[in-house]
Amino acid sequence: MPDQPQPNYIPPPPPTVEPLTLHPATLADAPALALVGAATFLEAYTWMLPGPDILAFCAEHQTPAAYAKYLAAPTTRITLALTGAEVPVGFALVCAPEISDDVTLPGDIELKRIYLFSRFRSSSTPVLDAHGQPIPGLRGGQALLNAAIADARSLGGRRLLLGTNAGNQRAIAFYRRNGFQEIGTRTFIVGDQHCCDLILALTL
Numbered sequence: 001m002p003d004q005p006q007p008n009y010i011p012p013p014p015p016t017v018e019p020l021t022l023h024p025a026t027l028a029d030a031p032a033l034a035l036v037g038a039a040t041f042l043e044a045y046t047w048m049l050p051g052p053d054i055l056a057f058c059a060e061h062q063t064p065a066a067y068a069k070y071l072a073a074p075t076t077r078i079t080l081a082l083t084g085a086e087v088p089v090g091f092a093l094v095c096a097p098e099i100s101d102d103v104t105l106p107g108d109i110e111l112k113r114i115y116l117f118s119r120f121r122s123s124s125t126p127v128l129d130a131h132g133q134p135i136p137g138l139r140g141g142q143a144l145l146n147a148a149i150a151d152a153r154s155l156g157g158r159r160l161l162l163g164t165n166a167g168n169q170r171a172i173a174f175y176r177r178n179g180f181q182e183i184g185t186r187t188f189i190v191g192d193q194h195c196c197d198l199i200l201a202l203t204l
Contacts, residue, residue: 017119017120017122017124017125018083018084018085018087018125019083019084019125019126019127019128019134020081020082020083020089020090020120020125020126020127020128020140020143021081021082021084021127021128021132022079022080022081022082022127022143022144022147023079023080023082024077024078024079024080025071025078025079025080025091026071027068027071027072029067029071029078029080029088030064030065030067030068030071031064032080032088033064033067033078033080033088033091033093034062034063034064034066034067035088036088036089036090036091036115036117037058037061037062037067037091037113037115038058038062039117040090040115040116040117041054041057041058041062041115042054042058043117043118044115045190048165048167048195049190049193049195050193053190053192053193054190056190057190070093070095070112073095073096075095075096075109075155076093076094076095076096077093077094077095077148077151077152077154077155078091078092078093078094079091079092079144079147079148079151081116081120081140081143081144083120089116089117089119089120090114090115090116090117090120090140090144091113091114091115091144092111092113092114092115092144092145092147092148092151093111093112093113093114093148094109094110094111094112094148094151094152094155094157094160095109095110095112096109096110097109097110097161098110098112099161099163099186099199100184100186102184103161103183103184103199103201104161105158105159106158107156107157107158107159108157108158108159108160108161108201109152109155109157109159109160109161109204110160110161110162111145111148111152111160111161111162112162114141114144114145114148114162116140116141116144120140121139121140121141122139123137123139125139125140127139127140127143141174142178145174145178148160149202149204152204153204157204158203158204159201159202159203159204160180160201160202160204161183161199161200161201162175162180162199162200162201163186163188163197163198163199163200164197164198164200165188165195165196165197165198166185166195166196166197166198172198172200175200175202176200178202179202179203180200180201180202181200181201181202182198182199182200183199183200183201184198184199185197185198185199186199
């Protein structure tokens with residue numbers, strides 16, 4: 001049978017990336033925070049952790065009850081990233097330090113979590129200001145980090161600490177560009193896996 005003529009192929013348009021807006025999280029956002037936390041943790045660690053360990057970690061830490069407990073504490077601030085359709089896609093959580101006393105000082109605040117789906121990290125995703133206008137040159141990840149720094153200062157923090165996987169060179173470079181410096185290490189446990197974190201600090 002002779003080949004049938006094919007109609008001209010028209011590729012679909014590229015997916016639209018919605019702009020991001022940042023908002024302070026409230027107790028009502030606890031389920032959304034748990035959903036985003038579990039999904040972005042899965043996206044971030046599938047390359048290095050077994051599935052059962054990821055599920056065990058999320059079942060313990062990425063729950064509405066866990067985030068409700070954080071939100072109830074006066075030393076916690078959470079900034080939520082939403083798309084234009086108000087879909088939660090990331091957040092930054094600062095709180096009282098949950099890091100070893102060996103490296104903490106009075107006035108320290110910890111950036112406990114900063115999550116953002118990879119689709120929204122590029123320069124093609126605009127971040128909007130309070131008036132709905134795009135902020136030139138600002139990416140979603142940087143916007144969340146800026147919010148975390150502002151939240152830590154609003155809590156009276158003198159230093160902002162964070163832990164990040166020692167093998168995540170991209171994240172380490174990002175934090176160093178923002179002025180963070182290494183001050184130690186810690187063991188980060190996910191399920192049965194013991195991982196090494198670098199602890200970084202930024203003077204506020």
